[in-house]
Each structure stands twice: as structure tokens, then as C-alpha cells.
Amino acid sequence: MSSNRSLGAMALLMAATLAAFGWGLVAPFAYEPVGPRAFPMLTAGLIALCGVILLIGGGNDAEAVSHRTMTGIVMLTVTLLVYAVIFERLGYVPATFLMSGIVARIFGASWVQAAVSGAVLSVGSYLLFDRGLDVVLPAGILGGLF
Amino acid sequence: METLTLLMTGFAVAGTPMNLALAAVGAVLGTMVGVLPGLGPVNAVAMLVPVVFALGLPPESSMILMAAIYIGSEYGGRISAILINVPGEASAVMTALEGYPLSRQGLAGVALSLSAWTSFLGSVLATVGIVLAAPVLSRWALAFGPVEYVALMIFAFACLTGLLSDQPIKALLATGIGLALSTIGIDANSGVMRYTFDMPNLIDGLAFSTLVIGLFAISELLILLQSHRDGVSVKIERMGRNLFNFKEMRFTLPAALRGAGIGFFIGLLPGAGGTVASALAYSTERKITERNDPEGSRFGKGDLRGLATVEAANNSASNSNFIPMLTLGIPSSGTTAIMLGVLTLYNLTPGPMLFTSQPELVWGLIASLFIGNVMLLAMNIPLVGVFARMLSVPAWVLVPFIVVVSAVGVYSGKSASFDLILMVVVGAAAYWLRRMQVPMAPLILGFVLGGILETNLRRALSLSAGEMQILWSSPIAIALWLAAAGILLLPRLLRRVLPPEARLSDD
Numbered sequence: 001m002s003s004n005r006s007l008g009a010m011a012l013l014m015a016a017t018l019a020a021f022g023w024g025l026v027a028p029f030a031y032e033p034v035g036p037r038a039f040p041m042l043t044a045g046l047i048a049l050c051g052v053i054l055l056i057g058g059g060n061d062a063e064a065v066s067h068r069t070m071t072g073i074v075m076l077t078v079t080l081l082v083y084a085v086i087f088e089r090l091g092y093v094p095a096t097f098l099m100s101g102i103v104a105r106i107f108g109a110s111w112v113q114a115a116v117s118g119a120v121l122s123v124g125s126y127l128l129f130d131r132g133l134d135v136v137l138p139a140g141i142l143g144g145l146f
Numbered sequence: 147m148e149t150l151t152l153l154m155t156g157f158a159v160a161g162t163p164m165n166l167a168l169a170a171v172g173a174v175l176g177t178m179v180g181v182l183p184g185l186g187p188v189n190a191v192a193m194l195v196p197v198v199f200a201l202g203l204p205p206e207s208s209m210i211l212m213a214a215i216y217i218g219s220e221y222g223g224r225i226s227a228i229l230i231n232v233p234g235e236a237s238a239v240m241t242a243l244e245g246y247p248l249s250r251q252g253l254a255g256v257a258l259s260l261s262a263w264t265s266f267l268g269s270v271l272a273t274v275g276i277v278l279a280a281p282v283l284s285r286w287a288l289a290f291g292p293v294e295y296v297a298l299m300i301f302a303f304a305c306l307t308g309l310l311s312d313q314p315i316k317a318l319l320a321t322g323i324g325l326a327l328s329t330i331g332i333d334a335n336s337g338v339m340r341y342t343f344d345m346p347n348l349i350d351g352l353a354f355s356t357l358v359i360g361l362f363a364i365s366e367l368l369i370l371l372q373s374h375r376d377g378v379s380v381k382i383e384r385m386g387r388n389l390f391n392f393k394e395m396r397f398t399l400p401a402a403l404r405g406a407g408i409g410f411f412i413g414l415l416p417g418a419g420g421t422v423a424s425a426l427a428y429s430t431e432r433k434i435t436e437r438n439d440p441e442g443s444r445f446g447k448g449d450l451r452g453l454a455t456v457e458a459a460n461n462s463a464s465n466s467n468f469i470p471m472l473t474l475g476i477p478s479s480g481t482t483a484i485m486l487g488v489l490t491l492y493n494l495t496p497g498p499m500l501f502t503s504q505p506e507l508v509w510g511l512i513a514s515l516f517i518g519n520v521m522l523l524a525m526n527i528p529l530v531g532v533f534a535r536m537l538s539v540p541a542w543v544l545v546p547f548i549v550v551v552s553a554v555g556v557y558s559g560k561s562a563s564f565d566l567i568l569m570v571v572v573g574a575a576a577y578w579l580r581r582m583q584v585p586m587a588p589l590i591l592g593f594v595l596g597g598i599l600e601t602n603l604r605r606a607l608s609l610s611a612g613e614m615q616i617l618w619s620s621p622i623a624i625a626l627w628l629a630a631a632g633i634l635l636l637p638r639l640l641r642r643v644l645p646p647e648a649r650l651s652d653d
Contacts, residue, residue, distance in 0.1 A: 007582045011319055018326055018341075027336035032604060033612035036333040036340060039600045043325045050319035057315075060583070065372060072371050077574050080364065080549065084566035087553065096553075100546035106371065109542035117543055125550050135200055135558045 004060045011051030018044035076106055091140015092130070096122035149281050156509030160517055165210050168203075169514050172214025173521045179215070180222020180238075181536045182544065185366065187219035188480040188586075192362040193548070195355040195488060196555035205492040206507040209485060210514040213468070216481050217269060217515065220420060220461050221522045224261045225533055228453075229254060237420035237464075240428045240456040247448030255388040258530045260398065260450060261457040263390070266523040268406040268458030272465035273515045275410050280501070280512070283473040290498050292606040293616055297626035298497065299599040302476040304630035305415075306588045314634070316584045323579075324592020325599070327352055335604060347564040354487050356556050356565045357572060357593060361586055362480065363552045364573025367545055369580065389527070398454035401431050405455030409462030414469055419478040420460040427459030428452060465515055472500055472508055475595075480587040487594040495598060 022040040065073070083099040090098075101118035109117065129135040159165065179190040191212050198208035223238035228245035241261065248257040290298070307317040330341045331351030342348040405427040412423035431451055435443045445452050470476045475496030477483040486496045494504060501508050526533075556569045576586065610616035618624050 003582050007316070007319070007579075007584070011322075014323070014326070021341055021343075022329075025333075025338050025340055027333075027338050032335065032608045034604045034607045036336045036338040039603070040326070040329045040340060043322055043329065047319060047322040047326065050315050050322060053315050054319070069372055073368055073577070076368060076371055077570065080570045080573070081567065083549070083553065084563060084570050087557065087566055088563045096550060099549060103546045103549060104542040107540075107542040107545050109540070113542065117546065121546055121550060125554065129554050129558075133200070135554060136561065137554065137557070 002058045002060060004054045005058050008051045008054030008056075011047050011054065015044045015048035015051060018047065072106055076103065079103060079106070088138045089140065091142050092137040093122045093126050093142050094140060096125065149277060152281070152505060152509045153277055153513060155506060156511075156513030157516075159206055159506050159510030160210060160514035165207055165510070165514065166517065168207055168211040169214045169518045170521055172211045173218040173518055173525060176215035176218020176220075177222035177225075177522070177526065177533055178536055180219030181225045181533050182539070185544075185548075186223075186481075187216045188484065189362050189366050189548075190215050190219065191481050191484050192358040193551050193555055195358055195484065196558050198488065199355070199491070200555075200558045205489065205494060205504075206510040208488055208492075209507060209511045210518075212481075212485050212488065213511055213514060214518040214521075216485075217461065217464060217518055218522055220269075220464050221262065221265055221526050222533060224265070224457060225258065225530065226537055228257045228261065229534055230537060237424050237460045239421070240424040241453065241460070243428070243446065244449050244452035244456070247446070248450070248453065251448055252386040253448070255386045255530075256390045256394065257448075257450075257453055259388065259527050260390040260394060261453055262523060262526040262530070263395070264398065264402040264405070264454040264458040265461040265526075266519055267402050268409055268460070268462035269465050269519040269522075270516065271403075271406045271458075272410045272413065272462040273512065273519070275466055276469055276512055276515070279414075279469060280473065280508075283469065290622070291620075292602040292609065293620055294622045294626070295497065295602040296599065296606055296617055297623040297630075298474065298476075299595050299602070301626045301630040301633070302474070302591065302595060303588065304633045305470075305476055305478075306585075306591055307634065313583060316582070317588045320579070320584050320586065320589040321592040324589040324594075325596040327357065327589075328593045328596025329600070334601075345564075347560070347562060352568070352593075353556075353559050353565055354491055354593075355559055356569050358484050358487065358590060359552045359556055360569040360572025361576045361590060362484075363548060364569060365576035365580055365586075367548060368573065368577040370541065370545065394450060398450050401451035401455040402458040404431065404434075405458030406462040408455075409459035410466045412459070413463030413466030413478070415478075419467055420463045423463035424456045424460040427455045431455040465519075468511070468515070471496075472511070473498060475500075477587070477591060480590060483587055483590045483594060487590065490594060490598070496594075 018040055022037060022044065025035075025037040025040065027035050079099060079102045083095055086095045086098075097118045099118075100121045101114040104114035104117050105111070126137060130137045160169070175190060176187060179185045179187060194212065194215070198211065203211070220237065223233060224241045224245065227233040227238040227242035228249050231242050231246040233239045233242050245257045245261065248254070303318075303321050307314050307321060328351070330348055332338070332342075332349050333340055339349065405424075408427045408430060409420070409423040412426060413419065432443075432445045435445060435449070435451060443449065467478045467482055470478060471482045471486060475486060475498070477486050489496050489500075494500065494507075552569065553566055556565050559565060579589075580586065606616055607613070618627055
């Protein structure tokens with residue numbers, strides 16, 4: 001499928017979602033002629049229109065991404081998602097150490113480079129932000145250490 | 147006279163020690179991100195959004211910081227373009243055309259210093275232009291009511307859709323997505339929850355900082371990975387003579403002045419920025435040279451005039467860009483769209499009223515452009531070697547660092563894991579959209595202006611008890627509707643004039 005078609009299909013799906021969940025948006029007491037539903041519906045209409053045009057027009061094949069790059073992209077996204085989830089539970093320093101090490105590996109660092117940069121970045125940024133700039137970061141499992 | 151007084155007020159605001167320090171920090175930071183290939187001002191400004199709030203900066207200080215980064219990155223973008231033929235950002239593409247051949251000939255030092263000088267010249271001339279033009283443009287701002295605001299927003303969307311993009315439908319789609327995202331959360335007029343899906347974290351709507359960091363910083367990392375090649379060693383040509391001489395300066399001055407002029411007027415057009423300006427200045431200068439001086443033309447092989455005009459145009463346009471942004475609330479790029487969004491976070495409505503309601507902010511920002519440019523020139527000529535060394539920072543150091551700054555920034559807002567997850571999801575979605583060539587600037591503009599558009603639309607229709615005709619009931623509104631229609635047709639004309647390099651930029 002051409003990339004414009006997939007984009008168009010995605011736009012239609014999004015418009016449908018907006019319309020489906022937006023249809024029930026009616027204020028119990030209306031003080032004004034235009035309620036909370038009109039604007040989301042207009043937006044859904046706009047997105048749907050773009051979707052239809054893209055779907056009919058087609059064309060524009062996105063440059064193919066190599067298998068290796070795609071794996072890298074998926075790995076990076078998953079790493080970031082896991083980082084977001086363990087950020088509070090595990091605490092800032094260990095979570096950042098793990099994330100930083102894995103991301104460095106994805107971008108071609110050696111194991112030693114990844115470990116050292118991860119350690120420096122996680123501890124250094126914790127001291128900078130939490131201690132230096134008063135941004136409260138979760139201490140997590142290393143709570144007593146710092 | 148009145149303008150002079152206002153400008154003096156501006157210098158008083160920009161000249162406080164804190165604002166001077168912020169301008170300096172922004173100038174250094176901006177030059178650094180400009181140098182780094184793949185990282186543009188938009189990423190740096192996005193990552194700063196939570197920081198300015200965490201530091202509790204007043205609005206004028208955050209604008210000064212962000213503006214310094216924005217203009218600083220224009221200075222930085224040329225360094226990597228000239229030295230390694232990799233433009234740090236889209237508007238430096240034309241710089242590489244003439245700058246890289248020069249550095250291959252051992253004239254890197256001359257090219258760098260000359261382009262710093264013409265960047266400065268372009269910026270300062272444009273800032274003088276802002277001072278002269280802004281009060282005139284802001285005078286007719288008083289007659290704006292809800293009806294005019296609605297038409298103005300539509301005009302803003304038309305500008306970004308029609309002028310910036312070679313694929314208007316995708317820009318329109320991006321606007322739609324931005325508008326849709328702006329409806330998430332509690333509706334202020336009726337108290338109805340919209341698209342919150344019973345998640346308490348969504349009641350206040352999407353956090354602006356989470357959205358911009360996901361859209362720009364996180365998706366950029368995925369794109370960086372896509373273009374990342376292992377083992378590319380950066381080979382910097384020898385610098386040669388460090389400073390241009392007087393003869394070279396005189397030789398390039400007319401080109402630089404023409405570039406500055408072109409840049410200024412392109413930058414005035416809402417929706418068109420440095421990328422378009424530099425491309426237009428380049429092709430103009432090339433035509434002029436080939437007509438008047440066909441033997442002397444070294445265009446494509448390293449012509450100093452080409453370099454001078456491009457840099458002057460590019461910097462002139464990024465400065466005069468502030469005119470449509472400040473007077474109309476229409477940003478021309480992702481960066482200025484984020485700056486507008488930050489203004490709304492301070493409860494300031496971007497648009498014509500800003501000049502009368504916030505003179506200190508507006509004039510402080512204008513004055514800081516002067517100060518920032520002087521700092522950038524002073525920094526860029528002696529320190530160019532230091533900035534050039536940024537080119538050898540490996541991606542495996544840079545990327546985790548960006549993730550950390552992004553995550554801490556997002557987390558500092560609400561201290562919620564929810565926003566971190568949202569940041570990654572937004573980033574992945576934005577990566578996909580960008581691969582599909584959907585521009586990000588209209589999306590962020592849709593999000594920023596969506597709330598204001600809806601409020602004014604509903605207010606206007608309340609005034610008329612639901613009659614649609616009120617939307618085109620005043621002369622200003624009619625003019626704006628017509629201009630919006632015109633601007634959608636303009637790109638077809640512009641495309642014939644501009645070379646293909648002048649395509650869409652997100653910076």
C-alpha cells in the first residue's frame with residue numbers, strides 16, 4: 001500500500017474515533033448556541049476530508065527502511081517505553097542507567113562505553129537536577145544511597 | 147519618538163543581569179544545537195519548555211532565552227554545513243552549497259568568519275526593520291473582536307498550510323490533528339469532559355510540554371537512528387586563514403545587503419522562514435552574478451558572494467519572522483509556534499493585542515535580539531573551533547543525554563509516569579507521521595491555537611445567537627478570509643520561482 005493510502009486510512013480511523021467518542025458530548029444545561037460537541041465534530045470532519053483525499057490520491061511510497069534500521073527503531077521505542085514505566089518504580093538513577101546503557105548500545109557504543117556513559121549520566125544528572133536545580137526525581141530502590 | 151522610548155524600555159528589560167545571562171546561555175546553547183547535525187532549534191526549544199517553568203521565569207525572560215536559542219542555531223547551522231557539508235538544519239542547505247567547496251580549498255576560516263559577519267549583518271538589519279515596522283503593524287490591532295480572531299486563526303492555518311508545505315493536504319491533516327488534540331480535557335464553557343476516557347491525568351488536557359517534547363525531541367531521536375551510520379568519522383578540513391580581509395568584505399557586501407533585504411521581506415510573510423529566504427536569495431544572487439560578471443562567477447564551486455547572501459538572508463528572515471508572530475500570532479516555523487504556545491501557558495493571548503497589553507515583553511524581546519546578535523558575533527568568530535569540536539560528539543553520548551533532559555523536563559511538570567509514557571507514545575506516532583511527510587509545525591500550531599479558535603468561535607456565535615453570517619460581518623474579517631484563500635493559491639506561484647531545495651522545513 002502506498003504511504004499516502006496508509007496515512008489516509010489512519011486519518012479516517014482517527015476521524016471515526018473522534019466522531020464516535022464525541023457524539024455524546026452534550027452539555028446538560030446549554031447557555032450558548034454552540035455546545036461542546038460542535039468543534040470536535042468540525043475537526044473530525046476536517047481530518048476525514050484529508051483522509052478521503054489521501055486515500056483516493058494514493059502515491060508517494062515512503063523510502064524503504066532496512067530491516068536492521070527497523071529493528072533499531074522498534075528497540076529504541078520499546079526501551080523508551082520501558083524507561084517511562086520503570087522511571088518511578090525503580091527510581092531515577094537505576095532506570096536512567098539501564099536506559100542510557102541500552103540506548104548507547106543501539107547507537108553503536110561498546111559495552112564498556114555504554115556502562116561508563118550510563119553511570120556518569122545517571123548519577124551526574126541526578127545530582128544536577130535533584131540536588132542542584134530542585135527538580136524532585138524519584139529515588140526508588142536506591143533511596144537511601146543518595 | 148514613541149518608538150524610541152519603547153525601545154529604551156525594551157533595552158531596560160533585556161539589560162537586567164538575569165536576562166543578559168539568559169541571552170548568553172541561549173546563544174551558546176543555540177549555536178551548539180545548530181552545529182549538531184540532526185538537532186535543530188525546535189528540539190532545543192521544545193526541551194526547554196518545562197525548564198522555563200521549573201525555573202519560574204517570567205514570560206519576557208523565557209521569550210528572550212528561546213529567541214536567543216533560535217537565532218543562535220542559525221549561526222551554528224552554518225558551521226557543520228561549511229565544515230563537513232552536513233547542514234545542521236534545513237535553512238543551512240544552501241550554505242553548504244558554497245561553504246563546503248570553500249573549506250575544501252582551505253578557506254574554512256574565511257568562510258566561517260565571513261558567514262558569521264553576514265549573519266550578523268542580516269540579523270541586525272532585520273531587527274532595525276522590526277523596530278520600524280512593528281508599531282505601524284500593531285496599530286490596527288485594536289479593532290479585533292471574536293469574529294476577527296476566528297478569521298485570523300483561519301488565516302494563520304492557511305499560511306502554514308499553503309506557504310510552508312509542498313503537500314498542503316498533509317499540512318491540513320496535521321492542523322486537524324493538532325485541533326483534535328486541543329479538545330482533550332474539560333470544556334471550560336460547559337464542564338463536559340471531552341476525550342478523557344476517565345483518565346484523571348487528561349482532565350486538564352494534554353500538557354503542552356509533554357506534547358512538544360514527544361513531537362520534536364523523541365521523534366527526532368528515532369529519525370536520528372534512521373539516518374545514523376556507524377563509523378562515520380568526521381574529517382574537518384584545515385581552517386586556513388582565520389578571518390576574512392577587508393577586500394573580501396567589500397566584495398561581498400552588496401550580496402549580503404541584497405540577501406538581508408530578501409530575507410527581511412520573506413520573513414514578514416507569515417508561514418515562510420529562513421529556508422525559503424536563503425533559497426531565494428541564493429538563486430537571485432546567482433542570476434545577478436552570472437549576468438554581470440560571468441567570468442568571475444564561482445557559484446557551485448565556492449563563491450563568497452553566494453555564501454554571504456545566503457547567510458544574510460537566512461538570519462534576516464529568522465529575525466523578521468518575529469513580526470508576524472508578535473503582531474498576528476502567526477508563527478512561521480515549529481520553533482516560533484512553540485514560543486507562541488509558551489505565551490499561552492502564561493495566559494497571554496498571542497495576537498495583535500500583545501503590543502498594547504505587553505509592551506515590556508514585546509520590546510524586551512526585540513531589544514534582546516540586538517543584544518543576542520552582538521553576543522553571537524563576538525562568540526562565533528573567536529570560538530568557532532570550540533563549536534566545531536561539537537561535531538565529534540558521538541551519537542551514543544548525545545542521544546541518552548537528550549532522553550534524560552526530555553524525561554526530566556516532562557516529569558518535572560506533574561511528577562507523573564503517565565506523562566512520560568505519553569511522551570514516548572507521541573514521539574513514536576510523530577515519527578510515523580514524519581516518515582509519511584506530515585509536517586509538525588501546523589500540528590503544534592493547531593494545538594496552540596485550537597483552544598483560542600474554539601473559544602472565539604463560540605463567543606462570536608453566541609453574540610449572533612447561532613447565525614453563521616457574523617463570521618464574515620466585518621471588513622477586517624472579510625479581508626482575512628480573502629487573504630486566507632489567496633495564500634492557499636500562492637504556493638503554486640512560488641513553486642515556479644524557487645528551486646526544489648526550498649521545500650518544507652520544520653525548524
